[in-house]
Amino acid sequence: DPPQKPAPLPLPLRQNSGTSTPRVRPTTLDIPGLTKSKVSPDGRIASRDVGAKLVIVMVGLPARGKSYITKKLARYLNWLQHDTTIFNVGERRRVAAGGPNSLEKTRSQEMREAGHRPSVAAAQQPGLLDHTLSKTQSQAHQSENPASVAQIVLNGETKLEAPSTSDQPQPSEDSSDALTRVKTGHRKAESRKLSMPDMGEPKSPLKQDPDEESNEGPQEPEDENQEHNAAFFDPNNKKASAIREQVARETLDELLDYIMNKGGSVGILDATNSTMERRKMIMDQIREKAGPELNVLFLESTCVDQDLLESNMRLKLKGPDYKDMDPTVALEDFRQRVQVYEKAYVPLGEYEEKNNMPYIQMIDVGRKIISHQIKGFLSAQANYYLLNFNLAPRQIWITRHGLSQDNISGKIGGDSDLAPEGNQYARSLARFIDQKRREWDLKQYESLKNTHFPPQPGDSTPPNPYYSPTSERAPGPVKQEEKLNKPMSGNASPQVEPENVPGYEPKAFCVWTSMLKRSIQTAQYFSEEEYDTKQMRMLDELNAGVMEGLTYSCISTQFPDEFKSRKQDKLHYRYPGPGGEGYLDIINRLRPVIVELERMTDHVLLVGHRSVARVLLAYFRGLKREEVADLDVPLGMLYCLEPKPYGVDFKAFRWDKSAEWFYEVPDFQLKRAEDDMQ
Incomplete structure (x- = not known):
């Protein structure tokens, strides 16, 4: 008789696929809001998914x-x-x-x-x-x-x-x-x-x-x-x-x-x-x-x-x-x-x-x-x-659009035009950014002029090597006859007089808006000769799906279950219907914007919407997860962030309608919105 063939080896068992045992084989990727599985129904890396x-x-x-x-x-x-x-x-x-x-x-x-x-x-x-x-x-x-x-x-x-928290003698250890x-x-x-x-x-x-x-x-x-x-x-x-x-x-x-x-x-x-x-x-x-x-x-x-x-x-x-x-x-x-x-x-x-x-x-x-x-x-x-790190000093400005027609009627979403007050806000914004841009450049020029390397003993603030005269990254020279404080956008504030500042080249300034009319119109008074303007779909407002164009009162009446679900967990809630989004979608949509903000060395103003401003501020301020969707970012507020070696300097300015100007809010702190439905 021919020799018997050896029994086939058993197939190797797959890694545990239960829901409670440790999982060694990693999942390919987990993105909250964009992926889901039995191991990770919410898209976050599961506790048992050690390999990920x-x-x-x-x-x-x-x-x-x-x-x-x-x-x-x-x-x-x-x-x-x-x-x-x-x-x-x-x-x-x-x-x-x-x-x-x-x-x-x-x-x-x-x-x-x-x-x-x-x-x-x-x-x-x-x-x-x-x-x-x-x-x-x-x-x-x-x-x-x-x-x-x-x-x-x-x-x-x-x-x-043992360490003692009182003045009483402690018993000795055996x-x-x-x-x-x-x-x-x-x-x-x-x-x-x-x-x-x-x-x-x-x-x-x-x-x-x-x-x-x-x-x-x-x-x-x-x-x-x-x-x-x-x-x-x-x-x-x-x-x-x-x-x-x-x-x-x-x-x-x-x-x-x-x-x-x-x-x-x-x-x-x-x-x-x-x-x-x-x-x-x-x-x-x-x-x-x-x-x-x-x-x-x-x-x-x-x-x-x-x-x-x-x-x-x-x-x-x-x-x-x-x-x-x-x-x-x-x-x-x-x-x-x-x-x-x-x-x-x-x-x-x-x-x-x-x-x-x-x-x-x-x-x-x-x-x-x-x-x-x-x-x-x-x-x-x-x-x-x-790959996108840099230490260049710059300013990042964030604001919402001006008051729109839908804001007046209380409707969410949509693509309405600015109201007259919103148009007034847009004019003030362009003039204010003009002035702040010049003030920043003057301040940096003074820093460049006073910079010395190596720093001397007793210096309280280390000079930024980006402005070192010996650094390859230092800005190029500017001719004596060139003026830094020339009028910009035709709306220059009379509070700042032009000055000659040789040896310094002003930074470029970008203005980014969403593709919605109320955002585009808020940036209409920025001269494209002085500002690099761009529209980005990533900055669009959160899409409310079937609830676009409704008021919160209508939503609570027509969709009571959805109204309740959103109120309980706004961060993970997604509006139903075609195109409906949630805050996790906004986070993933803004990821390339954040990376670009980290990469670029120019100033930038982002004219967005409530959800977009919340998510952007949450990143730069390092807010907790549960704070993102309830952040108070009302119309008429302008936020300024300056990346520093030790963190981010943060300031907030409030628009004064009567003065048509912005004034800094001292000791400003971000807080939770009083209306938890917005």
């Missing part, structure tokens, strides 16, 4: 713009409705070393800047760490209550007293319990290895990371509050190295807890991570706790432009490490800190490429971008956004 989530690990020396990049990137991803949170190792380090900062305060502030609520509780009080740390905080992560900062284990020793804690700390420390599986060793020997613990060098004295001077970052400082090492691990643990257990989509680890050993430790810890499916992207920021680097260093002097310190002393100390890091710094490159590790290198905060093995939907979104 992302950890971004920052790399770079101090003063290279890492925090600036992370905050902008987090703001953008949160605006796209992908839950993103920054985890800053420096904040924990300052608390762990007994610094003055409150972790709860800094984390809450960071979340507000990134446009996301804190999802992991932080410490209640500053300075709860003396010199010691234990692994007790991992238990605190499982609680929604504010967690106290963990203690630090140093060289197998720990202080046994010695056997203390011994158990110390031994446990040893076992946990020994169990951590800095090896990276399936990755070859680098050809050159690994240098000691200033953030890594060193077994050489003198032991620093036990200060009650360790200062954050350059000596704190010396790898020979065993005590400080242990603090930094433990804090880095704890911060990464918190990030992974956010990704795996608290519904986060993107976690950003903001630290120097300047050596290969530190990055290997990070990868090892991620793979141990999250498995091989979680995407990891290294993002390095470097500066070769010395003017930009000097400017960044000046900004660092305003940070918490140098608060109330003499600027000259602080700058020298910070330079010494950078030199300590530079000794062990290993940039991304050959090793990561050899081991197929995804990374992005940003040179001079966007002047040059190098990307490698960018995989995954979120990684691609981040990469595309980073």
Whole structure:
């Protein structure tokens, strides 16, 4: 008999397709409002879809713009409705070393800047760490209550007293319990290895990371509050190295807890991570706790432009490490800190490429971008956004159209003309922008004239390297006879007299409107000789579908169920009928507009509508998800945003009908609309 054929191998089972088990195989893409599936019915990345989530690990020396990049990137991803949170190792380090900062305060502030609520509780009080740390905080992560900062284990020793919130003496800890804690700390420390599986060793020997613990060098004295001077970052400082090492691990643990257990989509680890050993430790810890499916992207920021680097260093002097310190002393100390890091710094490159590790290198905060093995939907979104960074000073103005005929009758949607009052608003807008444009140019010219590189000790504000006379990016010369303050649009305000300002070239100014008549007519008085005007369908008002042209009163009567549904959740509601839209559609429609605003170096005025203005302001102000659809943006308001290295300067102006002029509203704060149906 012929030999029997072997039984066919069973087909491999597909990844779990249930609704509650962890999902390893990632979905192709998830876009809130545009995609839906059983795993993600609302289009957001599901908690169990680990393969679609992302950890971004920052790399770079101090003063290279890492925090600036992370905050902008987090703001953008949160605006796209992908839950993103920054985890800053420096904040924990300052608390762990007994610094003055409150972790709860800094984390809450960071979340507000990134446009996301804190999802992991932080410490209640500053300075709860003396010199010691234990692994007790991992238990605190499982609680929604504010967690106290963990203690630090140093060289197998720990202080046994618990942090006290009163002047009463605290009972001492039992010695056997203390011994158990110390031994446990040893076992946990020994169990951590800095090896990276399936990755070859680098050809050159690994240098000691200033953030890594060193077994050489003198032991620093036990200060009650360790200062954050350059000596704190010396790898020979065993005590400080242990603090930094433990804090880095704890911060990464918190990030992974956010990704795996608290519904986060993107976690950003903001630290120097300047050596290969530190990055290997990070990868090892991620793979141990999250498995091989979680995407990891290294993002390095470097500066070769010395003017930009000097400017960044000046900004660092305003940070918490140098608060109330003499600027000259602080700058020298910070330079010494950078030199300590530079000794062990290993940039991304050959090793990561050899081991197929995804990374992005940003040179001079966007002047040059190098990307490698960018995989995954979120990684691609981040990469595309980073390609459009620039530090050019400019103004972004946002306003709604003037009063329209449909506004008077209370109808939503439609394409009506401006009312006479709306036409009056349009004239005032053109004259006001003319004046503000000249005022801004004069101010920047004065900055250019007074700029000196390198900055001198005692300078309170670092000059923008964009205006450095030695910079290739500096504006070109202007002939002596040319005048900056020449009348524009034929509506120049008599309050500003023309002046000769040689050596400076005014910026171009764009005016963007929607394709609806009320928006186009609001920009009709801007001269196309002086302004680049353009109509964009992306700026159109939200389409109300079958309810176009109705009042809210009619909608509540004719469509009571729809009226109720929209009132309960305006952000996720979509109007029924052909062309009906919701706020998530507006967000996706405005995505190319946001990217273009980040890319361009010119001024721009956007004349939009209520929903469009809400979504644009939500992006630039980093608002929470639940605040977007209820933002109060009435007619007659004009908003000005100036991107800065530390964030965005924000001002608001209210139109005075009788004066036909705009006046700044002091201490203006965006608020919720009183009428929740608008």
